[in-house]
Amino acid sequence: MDKIQKSNRAARGTVTCDNTTLHLLKANDFVATSIRNRMAEQNILLINITSSAGSGKTTLLQETVRRLKDRVKLKILVGDIETERDADRLREVGGDALQIVTGGICHREAQMVWQAMESLDLAGVELLIVENVGNLVCPASFDLGEDYRVTLIATTEGDDKPKKYPRMFLTSELMLISKVDLLPYLPFSVEAVTRDARDINPDIGVLELSTVQGTGVEAWCDWLMEKVAAKRGVANGARVV
Numbered sequence: 440m441d442k443i444q445k446s447n448r449a450a451r452g453t454v455t456c457d458n459t460t461l462h463l464l465k466a467n468d469f470v471a472t473s474i475r476n477r478m479a480e481q482n483i484l485l486i487n488i489t490s491s492a493g494s495g496k497t498t499l500l501q502e503t504v505r506r507l508k509d510r511v512k513l514k515i516l517v518g519d520i521e522t523e524r525d526a527d528r529l530r531e532v533g534g535d536a537l538q539i540v541t542g543g544i545c546h547r548e549a550q551m552v553w554q555a556m557e558s559l560d561l562a563g564v565e566l567l568i569v570e571n572v573g574n575l576v577c578p579a580s581f582d583l584g585e586d587y588r589v590t591l592i593a594t595t596e597g598d599d600k601p602k603k604y605p606r607m608f609l610t611s612e613l614m615l616i617s618k619v620d621l622l623p624y625l626p627f628s629v630e631a632v633t634r635d636a637r638d639i640n641p642d643i644g645v646l647e648l649s650t651v652q653g654t655g656v657e658a659w660c661d662w663l664m665e666k667v668a669a670k671r672g673v674a675n676g677a678r679v680v
């Protein structure tokens with residue numbers, strides 16, 4: 440959380456932005472702080488899931504809903520430029536999902552999350568997951584007030600993405616290497632992508648995932664539940680180290 444704010448600030452310092460862009464990012468950070476405060480008051484863990492389009496975010500979230508819906512009260516905010524399709528897919532498996540159609544905007548902004556929160560009943564919710572619009576560029580700059588950012592990189596995308604889109608990996612807590620079932624058919628090196636991501640962010644966690652085969656899905660759910668438990672601990676006055 441602090442890391443995202445710091446790195447966003449640092450990155451803004453090195454990028455040539457016009458004043459409009461700077462004002463936009465400043466306004467976004469202001470709303471993101473309000474979201475973070477509200478999530479802290481209500482003890483809700485907020486996760487922001489990012490990736491290129493088609494890396495497997497919704498498929499993973501469908502499986503997450505199937506496995507966790509009886510263990511934790513969770514809601515999902517899905518963002519796409521058009522259509523309600525991802526929210527429908529999540530509802531089909533029993534998920535409580537709200538679609539935000541961004542109408543041409545290539546990322547989610549904190550203001551969109553804030554507005555969506557107004558129409559969500561968050562009573563008792565412990566986990567709110569945002570599926571961001573699919574791309575590794577714009578969503579990297581917009582803090583949504585999340586506790587953790589998680590980025591998927593699919594084996595079908597090529598293993599050169601961390602160095603090309605460093606800010607996304609710098610600001611992520613966890614990198615999920617998705618579609619590892621396709622590794623035998625693709626020139627993709629798990630070792631190389633992990634090394635490049637850790638060059639940028641030495642603290643980034645790495646998990647190999649195949650949602651279709653079930654590889655890594657349990658570990659992903661365990662990661663989520665650990666973070667939920669830590670947030671519950673904070674709510675109950677425990678000190679998290």
Ligand SMILES: Nc1nc2c(ncn2[C@@H]2O[C@H](COP(=O)(O)OP(=O)(O)O)[C@@H](O)[C@H]2O)c(=O)[nH]1
Nearest residue numbers: 492493494495496497498499573618649650651
């Ligand atoms: N081979 C393989 N395909 C997957 C996996 N996860 C998702 N897909 C496929 O990848 C495509 C895009 O998935 P989707 O979840 O819609 O990606 P999103 O755009 O990131 O939400 C779909 O055709 C999925 O069936 C996986 O683990 N392995």
Ligand SMILES: [Mg+2]
Nearest residue numbers: 496497525570
């Ligand atoms: Mg999707």
